[in-house]
Amino acid sequence: MAKVTELGYLGLSVSNLEAWRGYAAGIMGMQVVDDGEDDRIYLRMDRWHHRIVLHADGNDDLAYIGWRVAGPVELDELAEQLKNAGIPFEVASDADAAERRVLGLVKLHDPGGNPTEIFYGPQVDTSSPFHPGRPMFGKFVTEGQGLGHIIIREDDVEEATRFYRLLGLEGAVEYKFALPNGAVGTPVFMHCNDRHHSLAFGVGPMDKRINHLMIEYTHLDDLGYAHDLVRQQKIDVTLQIGKHSNDEALTFYCANPSGWLWEPGWGSRVAPAQQEHYLRDIFGHDNEVEGYGLDIPLKGLDVPA
Incomplete structure (x- = not known):
């Protein structure tokens, strides 16, 4: 196959x-x-x-x-x-x-x-070294893992899962959480290489085809630098810095100029060999700005004062 x-x-x-x-x-x-x-x-x-x-x-x-x-x-x-x-x-x-x-x-x-x-057969320009648009401490995680991951709109989660399995992706439900409408969210995460997931869907209703794109840095300082620049330019942050339970990546979610989300991240683990599921994230990811289709309770457990 x-x-x-x-x-x-x-x-x-x-x-x-x-x-x-x-x-x-x-x-x-x-x-x-x-x-x-x-x-x-x-x-x-x-x-x-x-x-x-x-x-x-x-x-x-x-x-x-x-x-x-x-x-x-x-x-x-x-x-x-x-x-x-x-x-x-x-x-x-x-x-x-x-x-x-x-x-x-x-x-x-x-x-x-x-x-x-x-x-x-993508065009690979080895004769032209990558030149970042702003100073970077490292580079992007892409080699053998693709450009990142996306969460997209799928009205029929079971049909979408069958389709992407036909393409060779693997995966299943990884989170169970309560949605604002009272339903239980059970998004599906799928992978096709060592990246923990390249695709996810089933997070709830979406106005656009895409909810967010995750890009990953090789160096933690590049994530921090991006976060500082986002804050300096007063760009909406929907989920504050936190660590996911499934891929264990440190990330935050911010608006892009088209009104949906990018998720800069660092430190993701590889896809596990067997299925697991989680109820919340390890820490952080507090909701800050609503209205971007990711108003879900991912945040980690409250830490006592």
């Missing part, structure tokens, strides 16, 4: 390219690559030409998700698996592949309607 190997790239629809340029480079540390295309800019995190494309079409939402496979044989095998499962897809043209800076891809939609791409 062919499987995806990493969350390779994302396309994001945005309304303000310049605000995003300052946010992604000046605060988070990504390199902006401007190839002379007026309607987009590329964000670089490592040796790849890009990991994120910002499309200036005004939608301020997820545009597409790119999942990598090892090569052309695996792409053909996975396309056959999709066909046998009755899932429609389109083999992209050479021009489409060139636009994505890959050698080949297929396009489809996941059960939640999220535009999905499966590709192989």
Whole structure:
């Protein structure tokens, strides 16, 4: 069975390219690559030409998700698996592949309607060293683990779980917590490599296709630096610094220029071999600003005064 190997790239629809340029480079540390295309800019995190494309079409939402496979044989095998499962897809043209800076891809939609791409052969610019948009103590965690993780909207969690298992991801429910409407939240977390999870869904109702993107630094000081810059610029922080129980990452959640969330983090553990679930986080992650679709009781136990 062919499987995806990493969350390779994302396309994001945005309304303000310049605000995003300052946010992604000046605060988070990504390199902006401007190839002379007026309607987009590329964000670089490592040796790849890009990991994120910002499309200036005004939608301020997820545009597409790119999942990598090892090569052309695996792409053909996975396309056959999709066909046998009755899932429609389109083999992209050479021009489409060139636009994505890959050698080949297929396009489809996941059960939640999220535009999905499966590709192989990304353009890797080893001749051009990664140059961060602001001083960094380390780099981003990407090698063999993909660009990070995303939480996306899926109305039918069971159907979405079956779909992503068909693509080769593994995982299940990892948290049980009370939602504001009285229901019990049981989000699903899925992985395809050593990164604890590359994908999650089932956190509750969402207005946008995407709730948040997590990026991970190799050095704790880069997380602290990003946090200081976010605070200095008075950007909304929805969940204060805390440590998750599932991936054990130290993170915080802050708004981006498109009105959804980024989660800078550090110190995540690898995916466990067997399923576990948790009721809350280890510490922190207190709710600070509401209205971004993550008003959930993740915070750790209250510490007596």
